[in-house]
Amino acid sequence: MLIAIPDLLGPDQVRRYRDALSAAAWVDGRATAGHAALKAKHNQQLAPDDPLARELGEVIVQALLAHPAFMSAVLPLRVLPPRFNRYVGGGSYGFHVDNAVMNVPGAVLRIRTDVSSTLFFSDPDEYDGGELVIQDTYGEQRVKLPAGHLVVYPGTSLHQVTPVTRGARLASFFWTQSLVRDDAQRRLLYQMDQAIQSLTAKGGGEDEVAALIGVYHNLLRQWSET
Numbered sequence: 001m002l003i004a005i006p007d008l009l010g011p012d013q014v015r016r017y018r019d020a021l022s023a024a025a026w027v028d029g030r031a032t033a034g035h036a037a038l039k040a041k042h043n044q045q046l047a048p049d050d051p052l053a054r055e056l057g058e059v060i061v062q063a064l065l066a067h068p069a070f071m072s073a074v075l076p077l078r079v080l081p082p083r084f085n086r087y088v089g090g091g092s093y094g095f096h097v098d099n100a101v102m103n104v105p106g107a108v109l110r111i112r113t114d115v116s117s118t119l120f121f122s123d124p125d126e127y128d129g130g131e132l133v134i135q136d137t138y139g140e141q142r143v144k145l146p147a148g149h150l151v152v153y154p155g156t157s158l159h160q161v162t163p164v165t166r167g168a169r170l171a172s173f174f175w176t177q178s179l180v181r182d183d184a185q186r187r188l189l190y191q192m193d194q195a196i197q198s199l200t201a202k203g204g205g206e207d208e209v210a211a212l213i214g215v216y217h218n219l220l221r222q223w224s225e226t
């Protein structure tokens with residue numbers, strides 16, 4: 001399931017982040033690429049232990065955990081600390097699938113990358129190219145969202161970032177281990193949650209809404225792992 005989550009960050013927050021990132025210590029993204037990705041990856045990143053990356057990352061994680069659409073769609077168990085990248089001057093990242101399991105920096109903890117996220121810090125008219133192209137079971141999706149917006153998609157997807165031929169594309173990206181490993185099960189829970197919320201907003205019968213919420217939680221009990 002691929003969904004766009006608008007306005008994770010407001011315009012003031014986006015401006016503060018961009019100011020901080022413009023003065024950041026960018027390094028060659030290949031420093032964190034696996035062997036197979038070395039040839040495909042042409043971008044810049046902040047080092048994972050960069051204090052700015054940690055500080056901004058914590059604000060992003062707090063915003064995620066307070067956002068109903070992210071919580072409903074992703075059902076997060078653990079979020080890997082957000083990373084930051086920049087594509088300029090033809091930079092790109094060819095088709096790849098992200099590593100299935102990643103180490104949490106500075107901790108004896110690994111997470112399974114069930115859900116991938118990209119948070120945009122540049123508006124679409126500020127750069128040419130730089131589309132996030134995701135191959136899903138429903139075909140190819142091309143994603144380029146306004147600054148402050150987030151896209152979430154299954155970690156199992158083949159994806160690429162097309163060359164940025166004008167301007168700069170700034171983003172944060174990160175992975176989440178979900179309570180529910182399977183994308184199809186997460187999708188059913190998300191659809192059910194949306195339907196329950198819509199029914200509640202329309203003043204649907206209290207008993208029926210309570211029954212559906214019960215089914216939702218009992219499905220989550222069946223499918224979740226912690």
Ligand code: NI
Binds near residue numbers: 096097
């Ligand atoms: Ni990737």
